[in-house]
Amino acid sequence: xxxxxxxxxxxxxxxxxxxxxxxxxxxxxxxxxxxxxxxxxxxxxxxxxxxxxxxxxxxxxxxxxxxxxxxxxxxxxxxxxxxxxxxxxxxxxxxxxxxxxxxxxxxxxxxxxxxxxxxxxxxxxxxxxxxxxxxxxxxxxxxxxxxxxxxxxxxxxxxxxxxxxxxxxxxxxxxxxxxxxxxxxxxxxxxxxxxxxxxxxxxxxxxxxxxxxxxxxxxxxxxxxxxxxxxxxxxxxxxxxxxxxxxxxxxxxxxxxxxxxxxxxxxxxxxxxxxxxxxxxxxxxxxxxxxxxxxxxxxxxxxxxxxxxxxxxxxxxxxxxxxxxxxxxxxxxxxxxxxxxxxxxxxxxxxxxxxxxxxxxxxxxxxxxxxxxxxxxxxxxxxxxxxxxxxxxxxxxxxxxxxxxxxxxxxxxxxxxxxxxxxxxxxxxxxxxxxxxxxxxxxxxxxxxxxxxxxxxxxxxxxxxxxxxxxxxxxxxxxxxxxxxxxxxxxxxxxxxxxxxxxxxxxxxxxxxxxxxxxxxxxxxxxxxxxxxxxxxxxxxxxxxxxxxxxxxxxxxxxxxxxxxxx
Numbered sequence: 001x002x003x004x005x006x007x008x009x010x011x012x013x014x015x016x017x018x019x020x021x022x023x024x025x026x027x028x029x030x031x032x033x034x035x036x037x038x039x040x041x042x043x044x045x046x047x048x049x050x051x052x053x054x055x056x057x058x059x060x061x062x063x064x065x066x067x068x069x070x071x072x073x074x075x076x077x078x079x080x081x082x083x084x085x086x087x088x089x090x091x092x093x094x095x096x097x098x099x100x101x102x103x104x105x106x107x108x109x110x111x112x113x114x115x116x117x118x119x120x121x122x123x124x125x126x127x128x129x130x131x132x133x134x135x136x137x138x139x140x141x142x143x144x145x146x147x148x149x150x151x152x153x154x155x156x157x158x159x160x161x162x163x164x165x166x167x168x169x170x171x172x173x174x175x176x177x178x179x180x181x182x183x184x185x186x187x188x189x190x191x192x193x194x195x196x197x198x199x200x201x202x203x204x205x206x207x208x209x210x211x212x213x214x215x216x217x218x219x220x221x222x223x224x225x226x227x228x229x230x231x232x233x234x235x236x237x238x239x240x241x242x243x244x245x246x247x248x249x250x251x252x253x254x255x256x257x258x259x260x261x262x263x264x265x266x267x268x269x270x271x272x273x274x275x276x277x278x279x280x281x282x283x284x285x286x287x288x289x290x291x292x293x294x295x296x297x298x299x300x301x302x303x304x305x306x307x308x309x310x311x312x313x314x315x316x317x318x319x320x321x322x323x324x325x326x327x328x329x330x331x332x333x334x335x336x337x338x339x340x341x342x343x344x345x346x347x348x349x350x351x352x353x354x355x356x357x358x359x360x361x362x363x364x365x366x367x368x369x370x371x372x373x374x375x376x377x378x379x380x381x382x383x384x385x386x387x388x389x390x391x392x393x394x395x396x397x398x399x400x401x402x403x404x405x406x407x408x409x410x411x412x413x414x415x416x417x418x419x420x421x422x423x424x425x426x427x428x429x430x431x432x433x434x435x436x437x438x439x440x441x442x443x444x445x446x447x448x449x450x451x452x453x454x455x456x457x458x459x460x461x462x463x464x465x466x467x468x469x470x471x472x473x474x475x476x477x478x479x480x481x482x483x484x485x486x487x488x489x490x491x492x493x494x495x496x497x498x499x500x501x502x503x504x505x506x507x508x509x510x511x512x513x514x515x516x517x518x519x520x521x522x523x524x525x526x527x528x529x530x531x532x533x534x535x536x537x538x539x540x541x542x543x544x545x546x547x548x549x550x551x552x553x554x555x556x557x558x559x560x561x562x563x564x565x566x567x
Contacts, residue, residue, distance in 0.1 A: 051192070054192055054196050054283075054284075057193070057196075057197075058280070059200060061197055061201065062200035062201065062204040063204075065204035065208075066204045068091075069088075069091060069092070069095070069204070069207075069208035069211070072091055073088055073208070086159055086162075089161050089162075092165070092205070093164070093168050095205040096169065096172040096205060099172065099176070099201055099202045099205050102198035102201065102202070103176065103179050104175070105198075106179070106183070106198065110191050110194070111183060113190050116189060117188060117189065119189075119286060119287040120185040120186060120187060120287075121185050121186075121285070123377040124275075125275060126562075129275060130181050130184060132267075132558075133177050133268070133271055133272060134177055136264050136267045137177040137268055139261050139268070140169075140173050140261075140264060140265045141170050141173055141174070143257075143262060143264065144166035144167070145166075146257045146258040150254040150255065151163050153245070153250070153251050153254070173268070176272060180275050180276070183279070186282065187283070187284070187285045188282075188283050188284070189286075192284045199276050199283070202272075203273050203276045203277060206269045206273045206276070207269070207273060210266055210269035210270060210547070213265050213269065215540075215543065263517050263518075263550060266547040266550075266551075267551055271551075274380060277380055278377050278380055303499045303500055304500070305500050305504075306503035306507075310503060310504045310507025310508060311507060313507060313508050314508075314511045316344065317344065317348075317511035317514070320341060320344045320515075321514070321518070321520055323337065324337050324340070324520050325520065338415075339411065339412060339415060341522050342415040342418075342522070343415065345419050345423070346418050346422060349419070349422040349426045350422060350426075352426050352505060353429045356429040356430045356433040356501070357433075359502070360429070360432050360433045362497055362498055363433070363436045363437060378438050381435075381558075381562075382435045382438065384551075385435065385555060385556065385559060386431060387548075388552035388555060389428075389431055390548065391544065391546065391548025392423060392427055392545060392549035393423075393424050394541070395541060395545040396421070396423050396424050397424070398529060398533070398541055399420045399528075400417060402529045402532040403416055403417045403528065412528075416526070416528065430556060433501075433563075434559040434560060434563060437498070437502075437563030438559060498563070498564075499564055502560050502561075502563045502564035503560075503564055505556075505560050506557055506560045506564070509553045509560065510553075512553050513553035513554050513557070516550050521542070521546065523546070529541075
């Protein structure tokens, strides 16, 4: 475990209030120790080697847990007689209890030790990603409530594990969300190895929960079998099962609610893994107070065309999505609804690709220096963008092969082919634009606010005591409008273009996230790839690629907001 050695340095301005009790001008550095490197000559070298060893052993712990859980889940899929879903739930419940014990110990013990959190990473755990944890966590809790209610109604043919497992999951989600909201920025300086192992165990548990959510379609298959049973009843055939949802409103609500909210659970697991990984990288990290410049806050100022065009794209996308949901959920989906859906994408994707290319060119023309400071959050953002894009790109290539090998001249097939090619190009161009923007240093606060200060000079010189009259109110409104227009005109054309592009892409990625998240899955419902590859193969491809595609859109929104702020 970690050892202590006292050294003196200037206190960091990120230190918590409990570190203020230390003597003025001093702070305690807890250098790491590891028995393999106890003979190192210098303390700093021993600290670096111990940090690498701690990361290695905690990574090996997570790898073994993931392999064990993957073996259980794979055995459930291929040999569901020997290993059942209940066995997988029992294993995951044990892992959740272990994670809960460690999180509780961290909250009540580790983080409360003197000089435990001397530094906080300003880049880690931004508001948007912590808000995503709360949002997806809330939906995941509701999902478990629906599952518990559904199992209670069918208690005569359901196992008790199907009630206990979601109950433990609710406690786990609440505790983990609280932990990530309050401690995602921590750079813990004590109990390094224990903290690394706890974080890696929690990451492995979330990965296994994501893998189970991707592969487990038990309730979906139950609902389909019940629909077939209803058809058999109308046909006068004998019933084959006794576990049937009663013809009550509440049972139907539990079924439909479970299917509708199900994708949010996969997103919650992926978001938690990304936040926990940054915390793991920050264990033992010491940040100099002058390394990270203060970023300007988010202000909707200096942008006009980006929000306007983005809002138009969102409104049209919502209309297309609603029409698709109404028609495609019928017993016989209309061919026209697929043509409408893919046509919307074929119009929007080239526009997104074009503005991303323009934004990358503007980045190349800028004179801003690259930010070369080591930043685990930024490195993870780039890795997640590239990795999550592989889900959508992979499905697109499978679609291209299926279409080219069958009938590419058909209208719907040609639309799907164009959609797949454009989607690959859009993902690549957007990734280049976001990653290049994340590595640019933000403008100085004085430069960024120069135009706004000049625009608001007249309003700041106004007297504090104003007479309330309709004339003065009109003058104030006119002055505010002129101030916005003046600040927009004072922005440099490069900064203005980058802000317009970033905001437009934010809104476009939001609508492209909403549509597949809430049930628009034409890649599985159009029947082309399903008939070419077979039901089981294409179902596995979609279940693996679609959650990554949804996560990519959500993560792109956060990256684009960072680019917008630094512009």
